[in-house]
Amino acid sequence: MDMISLTVLLGLLGAAIGSFLGATVWRLRARQLSADRLAGQTYSKQEYRQLQSISRGMFGISDRSHCLHCGRILAWYDLLPIMSWASTRGKCRYCHKSIGWLEPIIEIGTALFFMMSLWLWPFGYGSGGLIALFAVWLVIGIGLIVLFAYDAKWLLLPDTIMIPVIILSALFAGGVVITQGGVFDLGWLGSLLGSVAILSGIYWLLWVISRGAWIGFGDVKLGLALGLILGEWQLAFIALFVANLVGCIIILPGLLTGRLSRRTRVPFGPLLMIGMLTALWWGNDILAYFIGIST
Ligand SMILES: [Zn+2]
Numbered sequence: 001m002d003m004i005s006l007t008v009l010l011g012l013l014g015a016a017i018g019s020f021l022g023a024t025v026w027r028l029r030a031r032q033l034s035a036d037r038l039a040g041q042t043y044s045k046q047e048y049r050q051l052q053s054i055s056r057g058m059f060g061i062s063d064r065s066h067c068l069h070c071g072r073i074l075a076w077y078d079l080l081p082i083m084s085w086a087s088t089r090g091k092c093r094y095c096h097k098s099i100g101w102l103e104p105i106i107e108i109g110t111a112l113f114f115m116m117s118l119w120l121w122p123f124g125y126g127s128g129g130l131i132a133l134f135a136v137w138l139v140i141g142i143g144l145i146v147l148f149a150y151d152a153k154w155l156l157l158p159d160t161i162m163i164p165v166i167i168l169s170a171l172f173a174g175g176v177v178i179t180q181g182g183v184f185d186l187g188w189l190g191s192l193l194g195s196v197a198i199l200s201g202i203y204w205l206l207w208v209i210s211r212g213a214w215i216g217f218g219d220v221k222l223g224l225a226l227g228l229i230l231g232e233w234q235l236a237f238i239a240l241f242v243a244n245l246v247g248c249i250i251i252l253p254g255l256l257t258g259r260l261s262r263r264t265r266v267p268f269g270p271l272l273m274i275g276m277l278t279a280l281w282w283g284n285d286i287l288a289y290f291i292g293i294s295t
Helices: 003-038 045-054 083-087 102-120 128-154 159-179 187-209 217-230 233-256 268-294
Strands: none
Touching: 003 045, 003 102, 003 128, 003 159, 083 102, 102 128, 102 268, 128 159, 128 217, 128 268, 159 187, 159 217, 187 217, 187 233, 187 268, 217 233, 217 268, 233 268
């Protein structure tokens, strides 16, 4: 199969999976609110009531997606990626309330992620091991997309998704070393530890110093996963730099115009993920550029 057909195939697969992920994010939220309620923590009662209808069965086959407003069970034609959303201009077909932007953004985002992953994959497809590694990468990406959306919306990185992502990222790091044939040259280990120290250790220190006020422990765990994925301290450094740069570009105008206050909490997760993708996909080009201008 040629690259163009593969790109189209992965794009369609990504949109279909993205449609499922959109519903998954809401179900995760519903479960979180139920858990908060049982634990006696403060939670939004209105949000809890609204999400009650979808709080059962995250992966159950009989489970069907519901409208968050009127609770109607959605038909198959309401669940088509992007097309359903566009055909009703983002409104529920039954009660005409706005569905919001989350679903189409996740569907388009997952499709783009799958297609770009194919083209920008840095390790090649020369062996069965490398193709398996690419498949693991796509699964990690699916987890990261859920975490991205959840953190952007509710400033939290749920463990239900985070723990599997960390385990897969450790497998991925091992897979990279084995397929690159560097197991017996222990230099990779130092670079991997450096990568984890840069992306997780720094956040851990900030978390300890501020006693969890500046950042959440979820960012420390996410940094661990992203550090394992990148596996090289130079790439981790680029990821951290890009995350901070993008953060400043987004936050500064808000601070200057007074739309954001100093107390506004910033979701670091999505910023770190953008940094990691930049480093994985273009990091070596960026490094080559800077080495080029310094010699
Ligand atoms: Zn409705």
